[in-house]
Amino acid sequence: METQLDPMKDDLPLMANTSYMLVKHYVLDLDVDFKSKIIEGSIVLFFETGSQYKKTNSAGEESCQSQFDETSKMRTSEPCYIPIINVSTCSSKTECNDFAVSGKEEEATSDENSSHSNNEQDSGISSSKDCCDIENHGNKDFLLVLDCCDLSVLKVEEVDVAAVSGIEKFTRSAKLTGVSKELENLRNQIVHELLTLPADRWKEQLYYFTHCSQAPGCGELLFSTGTWSLEIRKSGIQTPADFPHAIRIWYKTKPEGRSVTWTTDQSGRPCVYTMGSPINNRALFPCQEPPIALSTWQASVRTAAGFIVLMSGENSAEPVQLQEGVLSWYYYVTMPMPASTFTIAVGCWQEVKQEVKQQSFKQRAAVETNTECSLPSSQTDFRWHEEVCGHVDYPCRFQDPAARLQAVISYRVFAPWCLMESCEEYLLHLIPQCLSAAYTTLGTHPFSRLDVLIVPSNFSSLGMASPHIIFLSQSVLPGGSHLCGTRLCHEIAHAWFGLAIGARDWTEEWISEGFATFLEDIFWARAQQLSHDEIKGQQELKALLRWRRLRDEVQNSEEELQVLRPKKESTGELSESGASIVKYGLKAEKIFMQVHYLKGYFLLRSLARTIGEVSYLASLRKFVIKFHGQLVLSQDFLSMLLEDIPEQKGSGLTVESIFQNWLDTSGIPKPLLEEGETWKECQLVQQVSGEVTKWIQTNRRIRKSGKKKMKQNEVVFLQDIVRKKERGAFIREMQPLESFWQYLKHYFQILLLPDQLVLLLECLLEEKTLCPRILQCLERTYQLQEQDAEVRHRWCELVIKHKYEPGYGDIERFLRDNQAMGVYLYGELMVNEDAKQQELARKCFAAAQEHMDASSAKVVAEMLF
Numbered sequence: 026m027e028t029q030l031d032p033m034k035d036d037l038p039l040m041a042n043t044s045y046m047l048v049k050h051y052v053l054d055l056d057v058d059f060k061s062k063i064i065e066g067s068i069v070l071f072f073e074t075g076s077q078y079k080k081t082n083s084a085g086e087e088s089c090q091s092q093f094d095e096t097s098k099m100r101t102s103e104p105c106y107i108p109i110i111n112v113s114t115c116s117s118k119t120e121c122n123d124f125a126v127s128g129k130e131e132e133a134t135s136d137e138n139s140s141h142s143n144n145e146q147d148s149g150i151s152s153s154k155d156c157c158d159i160e161n162h163g164n165k166d167f168l169l170v171l172d173c174c175d176l177s178v179l180k181v182e183e184v185d186v187a188a189v190s191g192i193e194k195f196t197r198s199a200k201l202t203g204v205s206k207e208l209e210n211l212r213n214q215i216v217h218e219l220l221t222l223p224a225d226r227w228k229e230q231l232y233y234f235t236h237c238s239q240a241p242g243c244g245e246l247l248f249s250t251g252t253w254s255l256e257i258r259k260s261g262i263q264t265p266a267d268f269p270h271a272i273r274i275w276y277k278t279k280p281e282g283r284s285v286t287w288t289t290d291q292s293g294r295p296c297v298y299t300m301g302s303p304i305n306n307r308a309l310f311p312c313q314e315p316p317i318a319l320s321t322w323q324a325s326v327r328t329a330a331g332f333i334v335l336m337s338g339e340n341s342a343e344p345v346q347l348q349e350g351v352l353s354w355y356y357y358v359t360m361p362m363p364a365s366t367f368t369i370a371v372g373c374w375q376e377v378k379q380e381v382k383q384q385s386f387k388q389r390a391a392v393e394t395n396t397e398c399s400l401p402s403s404q405t406d407f408r409w410h411e412e413v414c415g416h417v418d419y420p421c422r423f424q425d426p427a428a429r430l431q432a433v434i435s436y437r438v439f440a441p442w443c444l445m446e447s448c449e450e451y452l453l454h455l456i457p458q459c460l461s462a463a464y465t466t467l468g469t470h471p472f473s474r475l476d477v478l479i480v481p482s483n484f485s486s487l488g489m490a491s492p493h494i495i496f497l498s499q500s501v502l503p504g505g506s507h508l509c510g511t512r513l514c515h516e517i518a519h520a521w522f523g524l525a526i527g528a529r530d531w532t533e534e535w536i537s538e539g540f541a542t543f544l545e546d547i548f549w550a551r552a553q554q555l556s557h558d559e560i561k562g563q564q565e566l567k568a569l570l571r572w573r574r575l576r577d578e579v580q581n582s583e584e585e586l587q588v589l590r591p592k593k594e595s596t597g598e599l600s601e602s603g604a605s606i607v608k609y610g611l612k613a614e615k616i617f618m619q620v621h622y623l624k625g626y627f628l629l630r631s632l633a634r635t636i637g638e639v640s641y642l643a644s645l646r647k648f649v650i651k652f653h654g655q656l657v658l659s660q661d662f663l664s665m666l667l668e669d670i671p672e673q674k675g676s677g678l679t680v681e682s683i684f685q686n687w688l689d690t691s692g693i694p695k696p697l698l699e700e701g702e703t704w705k706e707c708q709l710v711q712q713v714s715g716e717v718t719k720w721i722q723t724n725r726r727i728r729k730s731g732k733k734k735m736k737q738n739e740v741v742f743l744q745d746i747v748r749k750k751e752r753g754a755f756i757r758e759m760q761p762l763e764s765f766w767q768y769l770k771h772y773f774q775i776l777l778l779p780d781q782l783v784l785l786l787e788c789l790l791e792e793k794t795l796c797p798r799i800l801q802c803l804e805r806t807y808q809l810q811e812q813d814a815e816v817r818h819r820w821c822e823l824v825i826k827h828k829y830e831p832g833y834g835d836i837e838r839f840l841r842d843n844q845a846m847g848v849y850l851y852g853e854l855m856v857n858e859d860a861k862q863q864e865l866a867r868k869c870f871a872a873a874q875e876h877m878d879a880s881s882a883k884v885v886a887e888m889l890f
Contacts, residue, residue: 037303037610040254041313042170043603044077045265048313049220051322051364052238057371059295059329062287065277068310069184069238070171071216072270077601166258167268170604173255175282175308181257182242183269186215189236195219209267212243216270224418227359231323242273255311274311284308285369288876290441290481291499296372298480298496300878301489303611305365312364315603316529316656319361321419327353328371335439335476337368337491358492359420360471360654363527368491370478374439377448416654423469423653432464433457434472440479447502448479451509455552459510462551463517466544468646471525471653477513485616485878486845488512490519490541500843504813507779514548515541521649529656530597531607535589535688536659539625542571543633547642565707566780568630572701573787575623579692586612587620587691590659590684597658613880617848627697628687635678636670644669659688713781717788724792724799779813786819790826800829810835814843818850825853825862833865840869844877851885863889 048070055066186192187208195218196211219237222230246269248257255274262268280287284306287297299306305314313320326334330350334342338356345353414421422428436456440448456477464470476494479502489496495516501509522544523537546567550560579587590596591608599605609615633641644666652661663680687694704710777785789795789803800823803809809820821839824832836854840847847869854866870877870885877885 035609035612035615037607038253039172039315039605039607040170041172041315041318041603042168043075043313043315043318044599044601045075045167045603046072046169046268046270047075048318048320048364049073049361050234050320051310051312051324052234053310053322053324053326054238055324055326057297057326057328057332057334059287059297059332062280062297063277064285064297064309067273067275069271069273070311071220071234071237072268072272073217073220074265074270075603077603165263166260167263167265169257169265169268170602171255171257171311172253172305172307172314173250173311174253174304175279175284176250176255176311177277177279178248178250178255178311179275179277181246181248181272181274183212183244183246183259184237184271184273185212185240185243186219186237186271187212188240188243189233192233192237195233209269213266213270224359224420227420231357231359234323237271238273246272253307276311278309282308283879286481286483286878288481288483290372290374291479292373292441292443294373294441296370296374296481298370298372299368300480300484300496301486303616303880306367309367309369310364312367314363314365315599315605316363316365316527316531317599317603319363319417319656321358321361322364322367323355323357324369325353325355326369326371327351331373332371333374333439335370335374335478335494337366337493339473339493341435341437341474341476360492361417361419362492362524366491366524368489368494368496370480370494370496373441374478375442375445377438377440377445377453379449379453414654415651419654421654422471422473423650428473429469431470433460434470434474436460436475436477438477438479441481444479444499444502451502451506452477452479452497452513455506455510455513458552459514459517459548462514462548463520463544465551466547466642466645467521467649471520475517481876482842483844483873483876483878483881485881488516490516490523492520492524498843498845500814500845504811504816505779508813508815510552511545511549514552515545518544518548521653525653526649527656529658530592531610532591533589533596533659535621535625535628536657536662538622539589539629542622542626543629562707562709563778563780565704566709566778566784568627569704569707569710570780570784570787571623571626572697572704574619575627575693578618578620578623582614582618582620584691585609586615586618587624588689589621589624590688593684593689613884616880617884624687624694627694628683631696631700632666636666640670659684709778709781710784713777713784713788716777716785720785720789720799720803721792723802724795727796727798728794777807779816782807782809782812782816783819786816786823790819790822795823795827797827797829797831800824800827800832804832814839814846818843818846821850822853825850825857828857828859828862830861833861836865837869841873844873844881848881848884852888855888 050071052069052071053066054068055064057064187196192215195215216237219230219233244259246257246259248255250256257272259268278285283302283304284299285297285302285308286300287295290296299309302308306312307314312318324336324338326336327347328334328351330346330352332352334344334354334356336342336354336356337358339358339360340356342354342356345355347353414423438448438453438456456475460470460475472492474493478494478496479499480496482499484496484498486496487498487501495513497509497512497516501512518541519537522540526536528534528536546564550563555563585591586609592598636644647669648662648665651665660680663683667678667680686696705714786803803823804820807816809816812820817835817839820832821836823829824836836850840850851866851870854862867889870889874882874886
């Protein structure tokens with residue numbers, strides 16, 4: 026008996042029994058209805074028998090499903106993020122209508138059918154082994170378990186793939202018999218042959234997947250739904266090998282389902298999108314969520330005309346009109362990836378295009394030829410054209426000579442109408458620069474194209490990457506290119522680390538986020554074409570800011586959430602059935618923590634400093650070449666890295682020491698404690714320190730001088746402040762100027778970088794008291810409301826701490842427009858126990874609550890009530 030999973034804990038259960046049956050391909054056929062806020066249709070799943078099952082043959086001997094086992098072993102190291110799919114012209118208008126009618130009819134009769142049960146079970150989360158034990162089955166039917174939540178399942182049926190015209194080519198026997206058992210075996214054989222077609226026949230494979238998904242049903246299957254799972258069986262079938270390998274599930278989502286959010290965009294138009302829910306996609310379609318369940322898929326999505334469907338697919342879908350007012354969009358993907366990374370966004374998005382006349386010659390060349398940059402050193406160092414990929418067979422860009430030369434892949438930008446101008450001003454021109462910088466650093470882009478979408482204001486993060494598509498928050502747009510550029514670089518880095526190379530165990534999310542955080546600095550520096558000294562200065566400044574953030578987070582979070590490898594030696598282990606849990610996966614506050622980003626970043630930074638950046642980046646490129654298309658654990662990267670630098674072993678740098686110092690313990694790693702003071706010597710940091718000192722001195726003088734004196738003669742006061750600093754010429758130059766604020770702008774440096782402004786405000790937050798006049802001076806001197814969201818967030822913190830009422834409007838605007846960053850501010854407004862601030866917090870929450878991300882709303886509500 027396997028361990029029971031406690032539904033009251035914050036762990037996320039992965040219920041699918043992937044060791045017995047493994048989904049290899051999904052075909053989705055869906056309708057999106059904005060009036061009912063429901064996505065409805067069908068999904069066809071194509072399976073292979075799982076690696077743990079051994080089938081007894083007719084002679085009574087056990088024979089392993091060796092071909093599948095071999096594939097499974099290769100896939101235990103496969104990619105961890107997924108694209109979505111577009112199926113060109115596969116669904117006819119008649120077939121689409123049939124799907125919709127069948128689903129509704131089944132909904133009306135399902136409660137009367139004893140073979141179905143759509144009632145949620147309240148008995149808790151039970152392990153799949155109880156129902157799926159192969160060795161101790163007795164006469165029990167085999168039970169297929171899928172991850173499923175918040176779905177209304179209407180019908181489950183076996184698909185008669187043998188009825189598809191031309192499918193005979195996938196059968197070894199020349200003739201069909203009427204014997205039921207032989208026909209069932211034939212169907213499963215067809216699915217197996219179709220799934221194992223070589224990569225160069227991918228178009229043919231998609232063609233037959235499409236037609237098989239439209240084949241008639243050949244018998245309903247028994248099913249029941251639980252809190253976290255959908256359980257399916259066929260009467261009399263006791264083994265996975267005999268269970269149908271192609272099944273169709275008719276279902277519909279629920280408006281309150283947690284995998285997608287129904288909301289309005291910034292222009293007030295309805296939209297729906299997958300927002301990176303803690304429960305992933307199980308409330309969007311029944312699936313196998315464990316990372317090992319790598320699959321391809323294709324999807325046809327129908328919606329009203331006027332809406333655009335974006336998905337992570339290899340093709341740029343063009344809509345097909347099925348009937349007046351209804352369009353169908355088709356996407357597909359041929360690289361196997363976990364179902365958790367399937368991404369969709371349906372809305373009245375507008376494509377942002379840059380006028381040709383506004384483009385420079387260099388920009389046009391980059392877009393038109395996609396080969397702007399010189400080849401990365403890895404192109405020659407590792408001789409990619411001779412490398413044999415370690416992943417399962419699929420059309421891989423690393424083996425495509427043209428793809429290996431493509432510095433800038435094709436890209437598009439979409440946004441609500443009201444944000445198009447901002448996107449054209451800040452975002453559009455950054456994309457080719459950042460893509461080119463990423464290519465120069467890591468080599469071949471794993472994906473052939475990229476869509477970037479500015480998602481609605483309720484998005485709970487600054488960005489999210491999926492294959493072929495990136496979601497960005499509107500918060501990255503105002504205030505110049507810095508925040509937009511760095512976040513774009515972070516999400517682009519996920520194409521390699523998080524998508525093409527994924528974590529085999531989701532608790533090791535540092536493999537994705539730590540690498541992306543480390544690489545965003547390198548990409549952004551190269552995109553800006555900075556000098557060596559500029560790069561060093563900006564990276565030292567960034568390191569200090571991240572150090573301060575990590576220090577604060579460690580002081581204010583639970584220790585168990587600070588460990589990067591919480592399962593330690595058990596990391597990557599699965600139960601016999603394949604079911605597992607994601608430790609703390611449902612803990613609401615965890616989604617706001619950055620410890621995995623920050624500790625992961627500092628570990629990689631420490632390794633780069635130890636090895637040398639040039640050698641380190643060469644090792645990263647080598648790692649990408651070796652492990653793309655696979656899932657990895659921490660030791661896979663660390664072992665390969667240390668093998669490349671055997672001289673480091675003598676200094677005590679081992680995989681075990683890295684686990685002990687960085688990954689398996691809470692708090693700030695010991696090696697990092699020793700480095701914390703060195704960044705203060707950076708010139709950019711020293712400039713900020715000088716400004717902080719002047720503001721503190723000014724604050725003290727204002728408080729001593731008294732309000733009356735300031736009101737009588739502000740200019741005289743300022744002259745007194747600067748009497749020790751070049752008094753003569755400075756004051757004579759300023760005499761003709763009448764504005765007090767112009768004096769301030771001459772006294773304080775105003776050409777600070779955004780990160781310097783962040784550090785300045787953070788240092789001033791450490792002051793016990795800042796008088797209102799200083800806060801007013803700060804805001805006007807640095808024009809804080811025109812800065813990016815990171816700067817404005819610190820300004821709001823200052824306003825709250827010092828109860829600066831003229832700034833309360835800034836807080837209200839920030840909480841309205843920057844929901845991805847506002848949760849912390851709600852807490853600060855409440856902790857001061859100031860009636861006006863608490864009233865402000867409740868007012869802002871009331872205005873945003875209806876469309877706020879569910880996890881964010883839960884955390885804020887707990888703060889406020």
